Amino acid sequence: MKIFALSWLAGLSIMLLAAQPARAALSVLACEPEWAALVEEIGGDRVRVSSATTAKQDPHRIEARPSLIARARSADLLVCTGAELEVGWLPLLQRESGNARIQPGKPGYFEAARHVTLIDKPQIVDRSMGDVHAAGNPHIHLDPRNIARVADALAARLAQVDVANAGHYAERNRDFQQRWLAAMARWEARGAPLKGAPVATHHKNLNYLASWLGLKAVITLEPKPGVDPSVAYLGEVLARVKDRPVKMILHANYESPRASRWLSERSGAPAVELPYTVGASAAARDLFGLYDDLLARLPGALK
């Protein structure tokens, strides 16, 4: 007992000493890679950012792993989507980290979804409808107009949390907005032929992309959000797709391609895997690369 107590105290004091090194940059923990990329765009060298999830993970289903608690412990700012996307794990990180700065309601907790208009807001919120998000569809980052809006709000929040570098963030945001606007014009031109094309999607996570490009997301492969499609259900989808053909079957890279391939083989429409976020493909190194890749794959599959 005594030995344990002593080693416990020794461990504690070593840790306290280890905690001393001065913080050079603002430490930011982003819940998803897209927000980590945006923080990098706006923060530059004044922030040190890491993402809690990778592009290969489903942001709905993440475990509150010890490593994430450790990272949340030292974060000055959490940048997340909100709108209940991270409800299964983020509250635990906030609670277990013992970090007062990142609690709900504090400036150190930034929710992107609060700064954009959400689509697909359900009329009735009931679990019988599957994994519904009462606040609306949280997969906002696949509409570049939302990225621009969130960037403005994020620059303001960075300036609030790190007053000393407020000018730096504002300057970088202006620069980012200019480049983003120019890139958006390029993407919209490339995506023009997609307007009005009916598509099937695996989950509702591509709906913002569809609404921006004017794609008609006429059917989802999941019977209900978050519920994997059975073969029987896919049969129904196939019947409807044969009745009203779609041009493409889209799914995000972190979702199993099996359902999309099954439908593609039987309906003739190509199955297209889309990089869902930054890091999901070799080209999607940053937000610009992500949209470049999306707007290369989509018109390519239309032909």
Add this chain to the structure above:
Amino acid sequence: MFKRTLMASAIATLFASPAHAVPDAEWAAMKDEIRQMKSAYEARIAELESRVKAAETKAAVAEDKAMESASRPSPAASASNTLNPDISLILQGRYHNAEGDGHITGFLPAGHAHGSEKGFSIDHTELVLGASIDPYFRGHANFAIADGEVETEEAWVQTTALGHGFTVKGGRFLSGIGYTNELHPHAWDFANQNLAYAAMLGERYGQDGVQVKWVAPTPVFLEFGAEAGQGKDWGDKNNLGSYALFAHVGDDLGDSHSWRAGLSYLRARADGREGHWDDDNDAEAESLFNGRSRYWIADFVWKWAPDGNPRYRNFKFQAEYLRRSESGELECEDNAADGGACAGGIAGDYRARQSGWYAQGVYRFHPEWRIGYRYDRLNIGSVNFGPEFSGVLSRPSFTPSRHSLMLDYNPSEFSRLRLQLAQDKAEQGLSDNQLTLQYIYSLGAHGAHKF
């Protein structure tokens, strides 16, 4: 052919005849009247059309507005609903087929054991409430409801604004020792608790007291905790006799692996802890223990998910080792009619050092299906009864163990159906093949589960 020509000429005559009969002036007046009627109607139709158009645009505008207000980010949702605590209700029930009644040979029980009822039964229904109290505290309560009783399993407040990695929890809570201890039955991977916890901790150890936790500001997860309180079930209610210390360390290995290891120490004072022991006449003697219990627990959890995405496939390995040392005074009592050796009551010294461990693996091979295996083993260790108990109570020479195999089906995150088969050799002289069918449903705002 002939008929049709005849009819046509007849009609022609009919039409032609009035024109011939009406004078020109009247004819003109009629034409004029018709023209007037026509223009009046046209005017009225135009007016109606414009009214319809106006109504349509109005409706469209209203619809747009409605859509906008529906999808606008609404920072201020209606307060009456959002200020309610998160409420969840957990329904669990089962069918259990077994020969024994969950008796474990060679260990003085510490607190009540979970239901081992046979046949159909509902386990405790759990009602969980939790919310932020204000910017400084969070509150949480867990009530286990059974026939005729409501047990407060947890009721605590926790700080959220201390910062620097510190959190303080006060009230009744499940102790942070070990790994499984903080989990409620609905979060267990098997239908019952592991043998080591069941034999030595009364399945879970609750505290009425205070807990301080500190997370170190290191890239590797390091957490230290200390508790002071009174054990919930069998602790000394008049003395602060229950202290716990624990340390956790954990990290990731690449994107696919993560782990946590822990070491915990618990010292508790037992005040009239009730139990039972098979005496030398093979009768079950009631026992009361007063004394000191010390526990060491080592725990380890490792989880694997391809690329860190656990949805389609994942694996969880978990193992714990428990050691309990006890010394104090034991009283035993039993019914003379049973021929019990303790008849009339005997008191004497009691000292024991015992241990147990389990290891389990659970594999999700499909988004909806998991399969798991667990092995439990106990070591009765050294059990020394005072001379007063000579010929009355003695240490059995036996090693309790159990194999469990489970398969569960999870149509969603909120429902689980489980089949468990076990070969239970925890009671001396009984090799019990058990079958359990179980359901666990969680209704309402179910909070996130710990790693």
